[in-house]
Amino acid sequence: MALSVLGTGAVQLPPETRQLRQEVRDFLDAERAAGTILGRPDSWLTGWDPAFTRRLAERGWVGMALPQKYGGGGRGNLERYVVIEELLAAGAPVSAHWVADRQAGPSILRHGTEEQRRHFLPRIAAGACFFSIGMSERDSGSDLASVQARAVRTDNGWRLTGTKMWTGGAHVNDYAIVLARTDDSEDRHAGLSQFIVDLRDPHVRTEPIRLLSGEHTFNYCHLEGVELADDALLGRPGDGWQQVTGELALERSGPERFLSTLPLLTALVGQLRRTTCGPEQHARVGRLTARLSSIRQLSLGVAAALEAGRPADVHAALVKDLGTRFEGELVNEVREILPVTARFDATRGTYPELLATAILHSPGYTLRGGTNEILRGIITRGLELSS
Known part of the structure; x- marks a missing residue:
């Protein structure tokens, strides 16, 4: 009901994004082989690696949606979505450029002077200027x-x-x-x-x-x-208020609001493949995957709205509310599906260490980017206005 009232429909990614997705996966495979990616939960928040950011920028994957005249890729939000989705799923260390790419760059493009655009945007796209x-x-x-x-x-x-x-x-x-x-x-x-x-x-x-x-x-x-x-x-x-609320649509709606713990789910599936897995475990993994797919479709709807220049504040709040609750609930489900002692002092990248990292980060999932209580107020007002 909420989706129909808010006017969110199914979104299909353009066919040309398939090649882009494969290019990103090939790049990530090479980075894994080099040991720079360990499939970590919450990597967009804590994985600060400027050298990795520069390698992404060399391929045009930072500042993708910024105009070419300011050093950006001149590509659409849906193409950018594919790239960041793959980076998050892999648990890549992207926090150095995350805020600059996600909201500082677009905000400067929209509200900044020409001098500010020419000074900051090319440096953001080059992976050489980071924002908080x-x-x-x-x-x-x-x-x-x-x-x-x-x-x-x-x-x-x-x-x-x-x-x-x-x-x-x-x-x-x-x-x-x-x-x-x-x-x-x-x-x-x-x-x-x-x-x-x-x-x-x-x-x-x-x-x-x-x-x-x-x-x-x-x-x-x-x-x-x-x-x-x-x-x-x-x-x-x-x-400032109008500018901030516009930024929050970018901050709240992206794949990072439901993919922070996906590397843990991926690691769980890898562990289950090496053990005897019962039908109940299969079913619970399937339910998690189905929830993930539905939230992703809503997030894609926001990306499509932003691409078309339509407001998406309410939709973004819904993505953030549903997505961050899912992230925390996934951690609890994983612990029950395959009981393992979580150890933050275990070797980095091992399953016990990934589980411990996801658990210790859990309190932040529903807080950062606006608490879920605030978001539900935004959603309620949006439903009232749309009814």
Whole structure:
């Protein structure tokens, strides 16, 4: 019912994407042979490997949907979808360029000045410029309209002060697109603006937020009076809320919202092939695969909508809600289908270590990109407006 009300239909990938998919698989096979891919869960979040990103960029697989005049591939969202789907399924280390490719590049293309486009987009497409997201704060959570970071006008531009939280990769990336309040208004969604901030500025300080596994991916990002020139402003002053909501459609709808734990399911199937597998185990794997297929079709619908220039905020929220719940439930199902002691200290890439990684990452699946409670409110409002 929800799908018909929201107007999501079945999407078929163009025939030409078959060759592209095979090219990506051949590349990934070579990377596996070289030992750079271990089929890890959540690799788009924690697999920071700039050298791997550069090899992808050399093949035109970073910045694929950016215009050629800015160094991009000039290809469509569905072609890009095929590439990132294969990378995620393989558990490839793609986190270095993930945010830059997924949302920073498209946002700069849409809202940036010509100077910003010519400066940043070719470097993103070359795998030489990496971005973080500066949205969330300690007391804001998914309520971005309540952010307290503030940018104040100065004679030379802006002075930015505040602390962002859950800023992935801020300790290793080059820039962050930061949402800050630039004007007070009774309407909390007004008076917000976005800025491109150099993360190596001496007035930017990062503080680690470690995962349960001990991995350092997220940070507090302290903006301690960062002096910004006028050309650091992305878009127009006060348009930050509209810009952010457009970005969230890109952030919430992609295959990473349901494929984070697919490498674990793939590893499970490999383990079951080497053991005596009963009909109940087969059936449970089949049910997981069927759920995965249906969520993928919904995600493809969002990619097709973005390709056609149609709004997809509600559809993206639905993908994120269904997909991230599936990711966590897959981990629990896998543990029951083949009981094995999870060991994070086991050899990297072995089944016990992959299982432990997926378990320790589980709390984040439904939190990052907006909590599912917030997303369900977006979905409910969308259904009400569509009925």
